[in-house]
Amino acid sequence: MSSQTQNILEVFDIVVEFDGFRAIDSLSLAVRERELTVAIGPNGAGKTTLVDVVTGRTRPSAGNVMFDGTDITRWQEHRIVRAGIARKFQAPSVFPDLTLEENLYLAARTSKTLRSALFGRRSGADVALVAGLLEQTGLTEQARRQAQELSHGQKQWLEIAMTLALQPRLLILDEPIAGMTQEEIEVTVRLLRELARERSVLVIEHDMAFVRSIAERVIVLHQGRLLAEGGFDHVSVNPQVRKVYLGEEEAA
Numbered sequence: 001m002s003s004q005t006q007n008i009l010e011v012f013d014i015v016v017e018f019d020g021f022r023a024i025d026s027l028s029l030a031v032r033e034r035e036l037t038v039a040i041g042p043n044g045a046g047k048t049t050l051v052d053v054v055t056g057r058t059r060p061s062a063g064n065v066m067f068d069g070t071d072i073t074r075w076q077e078h079r080i081v082r083a084g085i086a087r088k089f090q091a092p093s094v095f096p097d098l099t100l101e102e103n104l105y106l107a108a109r110t111s112k113t114l115r116s117a118l119f120g121r122r123s124g125a126d127v128a129l130v131a132g133l134l135e136q137t138g139l140t141e142q143a144r145r146q147a148q149e150l151s152h153g154q155k156q157w158l159e160i161a162m163t164l165a166l167q168p169r170l171l172i173l174d175e176p177i178a179g180m181t182q183e184e185i186e187v188t189v190r191l192l193r194e195l196a197r198e199r200s201v202l203v204i205e206h207d208m209a210f211v212r213s214i215a216e217r218v219i220v221l222h223q224g225r226l227l228a229e230g231g232f233d234h235v236s237v238n239p240q241v242r243k244v245y246l247g248e249e250e251a252a
Ligand SMILES: Nc1ncnc2c1ncn2[C@@H]1O[C@H](COP(=O)(O)OP(=O)(O)OP(=O)(O)O)[C@@H](O)[C@H]1O
Pocket: 018, 022, 023, 041, 042, 043, 044, 045, 046, 047, 048, 049, 050
């Protein structure tokens, strides 16, 4: 089997209940190595809850999460991050008064303390890592600016860079283009495509034009279950998927 078709993440028969309500209902699915997968589904479908389970934020009442062949179902969040799953939330988490470089040194956290990350001697490896992240996200020229001076799109790219500082094998992004201009969206499309060449990327998204432009594989959730999966063209003609989305439009 080529590495292209191996699974980095597999969830088996996951159940998550909130006061008896099944937000995730016996869900099984996989995310492949070096592939850009997008999870879509109407509001309340269970997308965020799925990611919460994978990242150790929410404990499932049944089922297993396997990452690179290891069962991580009961692991603590920080251990999962160290194992190679990093998530960028929609809400900003940059330090506005610090420069981009400083934010990235902090995110890399290869230095032992906050003080040494900011003011101490930086190792060659850290310097190379941070320079590489700035370059990859198109932010090299902004390196010495304070994060608060950035545009919305640039802040989002900085956050992606900070998440990449953890050197994840699976990068999870929650609605990465929310609030972006069309131009920023286009840059983000190129960035995510490039990132998925070296690691797996899982994106939660609502914007169908964006999904069409980036997804190598789409997984469609509905009422905590897997409704469909495959290429965008494949799932977008699926009658059940169309019904779920059309039903949502009619209700709106
Ligand atoms: N902490 C919680 N307590 C109770 N119910 C919850 C909790 N978290 C999620 N739910 C419910 O679980 C279901 C799935 O929610 P989830 O946020 O995973 O959906 P989603 O697909 O991410 O939706 P959206 O697109 O609106 O973000 C929803 O009905 C939601 O109300």
